[in-house]
Amino acid sequence: MNLPLHRAPFPASMAVEVDPARFASPHLVALNEALATELGFSPDWLRSPEGVALLSGQTHIKGVPAMAQAYAGHQFGQFVPQLGDGRAHLLGIVTDHAGQVHDMQLKGSGPTPFSRRGDGLAALGPVLREYLVSEAMAALGVPTTRALAAVTTGETVWRDRPQPGAVLTRIASSHLRVGTFQYFAAREDRESLEFLCALAIERHVPSAHDCENPIRALYESVVARQARLIAHWMSLGFVHGVMNTDNMTLSGETIDYGPCAFLDIYRHDKVFSSIDHNGRYAYVNQPRLAGWNLARLAETLLPFFDPDENRALTWAQEALGRFQDLYQEAWLARMRPKLGLTASETQDKALIETLLQIMEKDRMDWTLSFRRLARNDSLVEPTSSEALLDWMMEWQARRDREPVPAERQYALMRQSNPAVIARNHRVAEAITSAENGDFTVFENLLQRLRHPFADDSTYEMPPLPEQIVHATFCGT
Ligand code: AMP
Ligand code: MG
Numbered sequence: 001m002n003l004p005l006h007r008a009p010f011p012a013s014m015a016v017e018v019d020p021a022r023f024a025s026p027h028l029v030a031l032n033e034a035l036a037t038e039l040g041f042s043p044d045w046l047r048s049p050e051g052v053a054l055l056s057g058q059t060h061i062k063g064v065p066a067m068a069q070a071y072a073g074h075q076f077g078q079f080v081p082q083l084g085d086g087r088a089h090l091l092g093i094v095t096d097h098a099g100q101v102h103d104m105q106l107k108g109s110g111p112t113p114f115s116r117r118g119d120g121l122a123a124l125g126p127v128l129r130e131y132l133v134s135e136a137m138a139a140l141g142v143p144t145t146r147a148l149a150a151v152t153t154g155e156t157v158w159r160d161r162p163q164p165g166a167v168l169t170r171i172a173s174s175h176l177r178v179g180t181f182q183y184f185a186a187r188e189d190r191e192s193l194e195f196l197c198a199l200a201i202e203r204h205v206p207s208a209h210d211c212e213n214p215i216r217a218l219y220e221s222v223v224a225r226q227a228r229l230i231a232h233w234m235s236l237g238f239v240h241g242v243m244n245t246d247n248m249t250l251s252g253e254t255i256d257y258g259p260c261a262f263l264d265i266y267r268h269d270k271v272f273s274s275i276d277h278n279g280r281y282a283y284v285n286q287p288r289l290a291g292w293n294l295a296r297l298a299e300t301l302l303p304f305f306d307p308d309e310n311r312a313l314t315w316a317q318e319a320l321g322r323f324q325d326l327y328q329e330a331w332l333a334r335m336r337p338k339l340g341l342t343a344s345e346t347q348d349k350a351l352i353e354t355l356l357q358i359m360e361k362d363r364m365d366w367t368l369s370f371r372r373l374a375r376n377d378s379l380v381e382p383t384s385s386e387a388l389l390d391w392m393m394e395w396q397a398r399r400d401r402e403p404v405p406a407e408r409q410y411a412l413m414r415q416s417n418p419a420v421i422a423r424n425h426r427v428a429e430a431i432t433s434a435e436n437g438d439f440t441v442f443e444n445l446l447q448r449l450r451h452p453f454a455d456d457s458t459y460e461m462p463p464l465p466e467q468i469v470h471a472t473f474c475g476t
Helices: 033-038 043-047 049-055 124-139 178-186 190-204 206-210 214-236 283-305 309-338 348-361 366-374 386-400 406-416 424-435 440-449
Strands: 015-017 027-031 067-069 073-075 078-080 088-095 101-107 146-158 162-172
Touching: 027 043, 027 049, 027 440, 033 043, 033 146, 043 049, 049 146, 073 178, 088 162, 124 146, 124 162, 124 424, 124 440, 178 190, 178 283, 190 206, 190 214, 190 283, 206 214, 214 283, 214 309, 283 309, 309 348, 309 406, 348 386, 366 406, 424 440
Parallel strands: none
Antiparallel strands: 015 067, 027 146, 067 088, 073 078, 088 101, 101 162, 146 162
16 A cells, blocks of 8 residues: 655654554544545545554554654743653654645554653543544634544553543644744754744745745744634634643644633633643633743744844744734634624624623523524523623614625624534533443534534533533543
8 A cells, every 4th residue: 555654854853763552452433534535545445454553553654653753841831841742653744635744643652752751642532532622623614633533442541540542643734833942942952943944834834935034924924823723712612721832833723632622601711621720721811821822932933033132032022912913803803703794893892892791691602692693593581681682782783784784694693603513511422422332422423513504403502500511631
């Protein structure tokens, strides 16, 4: 079989060649056939014993060794000079039909020199969680790494309880993280930083080649991408949960789905992650913390912005200073269509913010409330506040000033307000069934998540009080 997989371009200082672990009985439990085909893999071959061996790291192609990448990172604000792929193996790079290069990586595939005290393994629950949520995000149009496959290993992974072991195959337009740059900056390794910049430009911002200072153009592009990404998350009520600098990409893709979750009832300071004691990565803090991470990235690139330290710093502050404006712009561009608005009025921001305040006070479900607006269902219930009634009138008056007719406004809302998201209780239900050997709940949910903007009276329902998931876990 001629596989479309090639050696990743990293020198030994950036990635260690290391074989994945041997597993007793790898068994394919999920395969993303559409993605496989896009990447030039035959889904039938991936289902074959040789294919499953590849997807569980049991074989590799000659000359294409598996590698663990080095990176550092700020974890909850604390700098750790060495993290790295402690339970992941980069199998190689794949070029899709459109000519775009992607990394193909296994996660949960055994220890590496970066494992520290960890076992290098992943449990089935977190693997399926990343599979479901990343594919849901892709269907929603959010830049994200993708899930190509999930394999159970036949072995037990010891966490708070024994769990089935599993390996996820992840596709990413790269695994260059803010933390990757921090690793080499901390070692004052200018040559490696230059290499990383060149790779990031080649993969993510080829147009930067033509700029006077390509590394400045790269940084500006990362700032803009992250502003758009976080605005997209916010518009969908998505909480990443661990926005450490090692979990932020240069590509602008969402990466490392750990304790992530979508809001049910809207609360601006909602935290799900069981390890986020101070609420650093609460819903409302995400734009600010993205800016914080981008400042850490700027610090690694200062010498390339300008040989003069002061001028480099001034330039970086200006470039980073644009983040909040870009974010505000991107947020309005996401929120206006959610209310059916095509034109811009200065009071729109206040109109949106008032709705959010009411939603919080009235304990309204984020996703379902917006979807009901799109369906012209009344949001007003016996328990609704006077404020909501007032807001509905204000909104109507605003829509009356729209240049497009009401049907166009509703069509826009239906395209901007999903009915089906990866609700926490649904994800939990799919995982529990799978742990008991039944993958049909997972499969059904996955199929529904592929069509988020289609009405679905079952899957759109918020959790019943007893189904609410209050805390999420990294599962590592
Ligand atoms: P994460 O929380 O997934 O962003 O990971 C943070 C760091 O911990 C990374 O360096 C991971 O490679 C490492 N890590 C997480 N889980 C494990 C594990 N089970 N074994 C070894 N390293 C791990
Ligand atoms: Mg991570």
